[in-house]
Amino acid sequence: MIPIAEPALSQEELNNVIEAVKSGWISSKGKFIPEFEEKLAAYCGTKYGVATSNGTVALHLALAALGIKAGDEVVVPTLTFAATANAVIYTGAKPVFVDAHPENWCINPEKIEEALTPRTKAIIPVHLYGHPCDMERIIDIAKRRSLLIIEDAAEAHGAEYKGRRVGSFGDIACFSFYGNKIITTGEGGMCITNDEELAAKMRVLRDHGMNPQRRYWHDMVGFNYRMTNMQAAIGVAQIEKLEKFIEKKRKIAGWYSERLKELERKGLVKLHPELPWARCVYWMYSILIQDNFGLSRNELMNRLQLEGIETRPLFFPLHLMPPYKRGDKMTVAEELSGRGVNLPSSVNLTAEQVEYITDRIVRLKS
Ligand SMILES: Cc1ncc(COP(=O)(O)O)c(C=O)c1O
Numbered sequence: 467m468i469p470i471a472e473p474a475l476s477q478e479e480l481n482n483v484i485e486a487v488k489s490g491w492i493s494s495k496g497k498f499i500p501e502f503e504e505k506l507a508a509y510c511g512t513k514y515g516v517a518t519s520n521g522t523v524a525l526h527l528a529l530a531a532l533g534i535k536a537g538d539e540v541v542v543p544t545l546t547f548a549a550t551a552n553a554v555i556y557t558g559a560k561p562v563f564v565d566a567h568p569e570n571w572c573i574n575p576e577k578i579e580e581a582l583t584p585r586t587k588a589i590i591p592v593h594l595y596g597h598p599c600d601m602e603r604i605i606d607i608a609k610r611r612s613l614l615i616i617e618d619a620a621e622a623h624g625a626e627y628k629g630r631r632v633g634s635f636g637d638i639a640c641f642s643f644y645g646n647k648i649i650t651t652g653e654g655g656m657c658i659t660n661d662e663e664l665a666a667k668m669r670v671l672r673d674h675g676m677n678p679q680r681r682y683w684h685d686m687v688g689f690n691y692r693m694t695n696m697q698a699a700i701g702v703a704q705i706e707k708l709e710k711f712i713e714k715k716r717k718i719a720g721w722y723s724e725r726l727k728e729l730e731r732k733g734l735v736k737l738h739p740e741l742p743w744a745r746c747v748y749w750m751y752s753i754l755i756q757d758n759f760g761l762s763r764n765e766l767m768n769r770l771q772l773e774g775i776e777t778r779p780l781f782f783p784l785h786l787m788p789p790y791k792r793g794d795k796m797t798v799a800e801e802l803s804g805r806g807v808n809l810p811s812s813v814n815l816t817a818e819q820v821e822y823i824t825d826r827i828v829r830l831k832s
Contacts, residue, residue: 467774467775467776468774468775468776468810468815468819468822468823469776469810469812470646470750470776470777470778470808470809470810470811470812471645471646471750471810471811471812472645472646472812472814473645473646473650474707474711474812474813474814475650475700478703478706478707479699479700479703479704481703482498482699482700482702482703483696483699483700485699486498486695486696486698486699487696489695491695492694492695492696493692493694493695494673494692494693494694494695495695496695496698496699497695498695498696498698498699498701498702499517499693499695499698501698501702502515502517502651502656502693502698502701502702502705503515503516503517503656503698505702505705506641506656506658506701506705507658509624509631509705509708510631510632510633510634510639510658511630511631511633511634512633512634512639512658512659512660513659513660513662513665514658514659514660514661514662514664514665515656515657515658515665516656516657516658516659516665516668516669516672517654517655517656517692517693517697517698517701518654518655518656518657518672518691518692518693519653519654519655519690519691519692519693519694519697520642520643520644520653520654520655521549521620521640521641521642521643521644521647521654521655522549522552522553522642522655523553523655523689523691524640524641524642524655524656524657524691525549525550525553525590525616525618525640525655526553526556526557526689526691527657527668527671527672527689527691528553528616528638528640528657528668529553529554529556529557529559529588529616530557530671530689531638531657531664531667531668531671532587532588532614532616532637532638532664534554534557534559534587534588534614535557535558535559536557536558536559537558537559537585538557538558538559538560538585538586538587538588539559539560539561539562539583539585539586539587540554540559540560540561540562540586540587540588540589540590541561541562541564541573541578541581541582541586541588541589541590541613542554542561542562542563542564542573542589542590542592542784543563543564543565543566543572543573543590543591543592543594543799544563544564544565544566544783544784544785544796544799545565545566545571545594545780545781545783545784545799545802545803546592546594546618546781546784547592547620547621547781548784548787548790549620549642550590550592550618550784551563551784551790554590559587560585561784561790562581562583562586563581563783563784563785563790563792563794563796564577564578564581564796565577565796565797565798565799566594566796566798566799566802567600567798568798568801568802569739569741570594570597570598570599570600570739570741570744571594571595571597571739571780571802571806572591572592572593572594572597572598572599572600573589573591573592573599573604574798575599575600575603575604575607576603578604578607579607582607582611582613586611586613587613587614588613588614588615588616589604589607589608589613589614589615589616590615590616590617590618591604591615591617591618591636592618592620592621593617593618593619593621593622593625593632594621594622595621595738595748595749595750595752595808596621596622596625596648596715596746596747596748596749596750597622597625597738597739597740597741597744597746598622598625598626598627598632598744598745598746599617599627600627600743601627601628601632601635602627602628604635605635614636614637615635615636615637616636616637616638616639616640617632617633617635617636617638617639617640618639618640619632619633619639619640619641620640620641620642620644620647620655621642621647621648621749621750622648622747622749623641623647623648623649623708623712623747624648624708624709624712624745624747625744625745625746625747626744626745627743627744628743629745633658634658634660637659637661637664638657638658638659638661638664638668639657639658639659640655640656640657641655641656641657641658642654642655643655643656643697643701643704647749648708648711648712648715648747648749648813649701649704649705649707649708649711650700650704651693651697651698651700651701651704652697652700653697654693654697654698654701655693656693666678670685670686670688671686671688671689671691672688672689672690672691672692673688673690673692674688674689674690675687675688675689676688711813712747714813715747715748715749715811715813716746716747716748718748718751718811718815718820719738719740719746719748719751721817721820721821721824722737722738722751722753722809722820722823722824723737723738725820725821725824725825725828726753726824726827726828728828729759729827729828729831733756733758734755734756734758734759734760734831735753735754735755735756735759735827736753736754736756736805737753738751738752738753748811749811750778750808750809750811751808751809751811752780752806752807752808752809753806753807753809753827754802754805754806754807755805755806755807756805759831760830760831761830761831763779763804763805763806763807764779766807766827766830767779767807769826769830770823770826770827770830773826775809775810775822775823775826776810777807777808777809777810778807778808779803779806779807779808780802780803780805780806780807780808781803782803783796783799783800783803785799786800809823810823
């Protein structure tokens, strides 16, 4: 079976974990944690990193540090992983969904304004499947309406908007290092920011709200959202390879696009977009199955499974699922979700495997 995603781990990760274990610092103190925080923050062009136990709690930590609370509303794309909205709900605030942009699949800035109310406090743009959001337009709305921005960059380490890396546009940006992400720590996450006070507040909230100068004195109710030194040990080795991984991801995307472009020309599929202002990092290379392909998206996925190829559907729009249901219609996200399929996208994928996958897709079309 060719997996949809698998981590690319080697000797460097192992050496660092051995070092962490031998040092005895296996919980959330130890040298790898600040090193990993500094390296990711610097890579993204920001000053501070606050590592967390996963990407979902990174989002919650960011929202909590920014003071988002019950009665507030936060704008999120409907086409995203549920964690984006769940983190908002954990604070007691309400996620307000916005449709996707047909060209880049991310939140559509044109639709954001309609979703704003006097209760709106923040926007969470999600750089979906590695494609950056149209940040200038989002920042413009946020400035005019005095809204906070939390970038959800869980799927987009190293993606660029107009030559600048994602993670540096918002008040805070959040990353995930789950095993299928571009770089991984097994489970893991991080908030990055340029704001010293926010970084300090996130560190306190991450550690039960404990006063850093006065141990066991709690000034606020916090959480245990800490990353372990063993996770960070893997992260330090992974971040050294991030640019190499992105190069490979972009190469894989190039192979897919080259081999499927004839199907696109015939109107049978649409290929993963990359707009002129974007450097997409193709966390998951994806295609949209068109009506005249001959098989439905689900039929294609089932047939590929039989051929030893693992795939995933694009996310279901959140506004359609029971815990988030709003009764509204978001045609672009619904269309993308019904047609989209993520293809195997691991850094380890070979040209021969992409050839095998694309040959199967070409043969399965009617
Ligand atoms: C867009 C998005 N946000 C948040 C998360 C949550 O990250 P984690 O799985 O590390 O909690 C994920 C991924 O899993 C994601 O894809």
